[in-house]
């Protein structure tokens with residue numbers, strides 16, 4: 001056996017450099033990134049020692065050193081003295097995806113995806129609480145244990161309201177949850193075993209990333225185009241390994257703003273059926289009925305779940321949501337919810353249903369949609385011609401920074417100008433390198449004027465030359 005054969009036998013990771021074109025070190029980094037995305041190289045996995053890999057691939061040690069350095073620069077791996085080079089762990093120091101607004105902070109917050117602040121919410125909640133207090137039946141329900149799926153009457157009320165929003169759901173297929181994040185976690189916990197694989201767009205809602213990580217699931221990112229998840233890449237991934245569930249936001253992806261056409265949804269369903277994969281549609285970033293496409297559970301009722309929440313409509317503090325699931329999955333979901341919390345609190349359900357069905361919520365929503373449309377128009381107007389993608393009724397916009405700008409630095413610069421933004425990193429699945437982009441939420445400023453001021457400051461930073469890095473001494 002010659003040196004190369006011996007080295008090949010000892011290498012725990014052996015990429016196929018033969019098929020690759022271009023500079024060897026770059027090709028090696030690309031192969032590494034692909035294997036990390038596919039989960040072939042798992043977080044924390046140790047890469048082969050440089051000399052060993054060089055011998056195994058028949059290249060110089062310099063090529064491997066350069067590749068490892070480039071991979072480190074791209075955030076794929078980390079090198080530690082004494083323990084070699086390892087794939088970056090997912091439990092590393094990623095920025096926290098969600099912060100709470102700091103009291104007394106007068107900066108313009110464009111980082112949080114929250115409903116637009118208005119005194120009407122306080123007024124309407126107070127009214128709903130008063131109404132509940134006068135209804136003995138509602139008080140009694142709030143004091144009693146409920147079935148795991150939640151109070152039937154509340155599920156019926158919710159379904160009637162959802163129907164006015166163009167969503168046909170039946171109370172029997174709904175489980176009431178403590179918001180959208182709870183529904184996400186519940187579906188993963190009940191239906192996917194630790195170590196099994198789930199997939200989503202490569203850039204996705206950080207709460208999903210956190211839930212999959214917490215549950216010890218393998219979370220793989222799928223490449224996207226202007227319509228979101230690409231069915232061909234999903235198909236390829238499914239051929240390589242068993243994917244149990246695909247998490248998706250077809251109306252518009254948080255954070256990239258991509259919306260799926262009807263044809264794209266159908267293509268995703270076909271892949272899901274071919275590979276017997278569950279679909280988890282997250283509808284928390286709710287859109288009005290006229291702006292909505294066909295939900296996945298109408299296209300594939302046998303495998304698609306749907307998540308609803310009032311967090312973006314009424315208030316995040318209500319912690320009220322619902323999970324729609326096909327009948328055969330309900331027993332597992334019920335059992336998991338029972339183990340977690342028995343059922344979600346009927347009092348919150350009573351307050352929310354009262355608010356939703358009183359007509360007050362509809363007025364509030366009509367105002368909010370109108371306001372959001374105007375705010376999205378402001379983003380387009382004030383940030384053109386920079387590369388922004390967003391849904392016309394979306395809570396946020398996704399801004400790709402011009403060549404040469406780095407998102408982490410941009411966020412810091414914005415902070416010095418009194419604007420809070422969030423960079424791409426918390427949205428990245430696995431160890432995928434983050435694109436140089438930031439998410440701008442249009443809803444936290446109390447007025448359009450405040451949003452416009454924030455956007456103007458961002459615009460000035462975009463127009464400015466990037467700061468020249470200090471020379472290395």
Ligand SMILES: Cc1ncc(COP(=O)(O)O)c(C=O)c1O
Nearest residue numbers: 113179180181205254284309311
């Ligand atoms: C896509 C998505 N899903 C779920 C959630 C969490 O929803 P909730 O606050 O109802 O738990 C959010 C919140 O931003 C979200 O954007």
